Amino acid sequence: MLVTTVIVAAFGIAVERAVEIQFGLPGLIGLLILRTGVRGRNFTCACVGTAVLATLLVGSL
Numbered sequence: 001m002l003v004t005t006v007i008v009a010a011f012g013i014a015v016e017r018a019v020e021i022q023f024g025l026p027g028l029i030g031l032l033i034l035r036t037g038v039r040g041r042n043f044t045c046a047c048v049g050t051a052v053l054a055t056l057l058v059g060s061l
Helices: 002-039 043-060
Strands: none
Touching: 002 043
């Protein structure tokens, strides 16, 4: 169980760093909103964070 927790935490940090490098501050804010919505089980907040990240992803293509 400890190994799984460490692996999941490392994956989360890696995703956060990748989003920060690729999309800058807006990506970090979108990821923060998404994470807050998922942790708090707030559907609206999760949708807003997802929309921000999707918009940045489509804009970078």
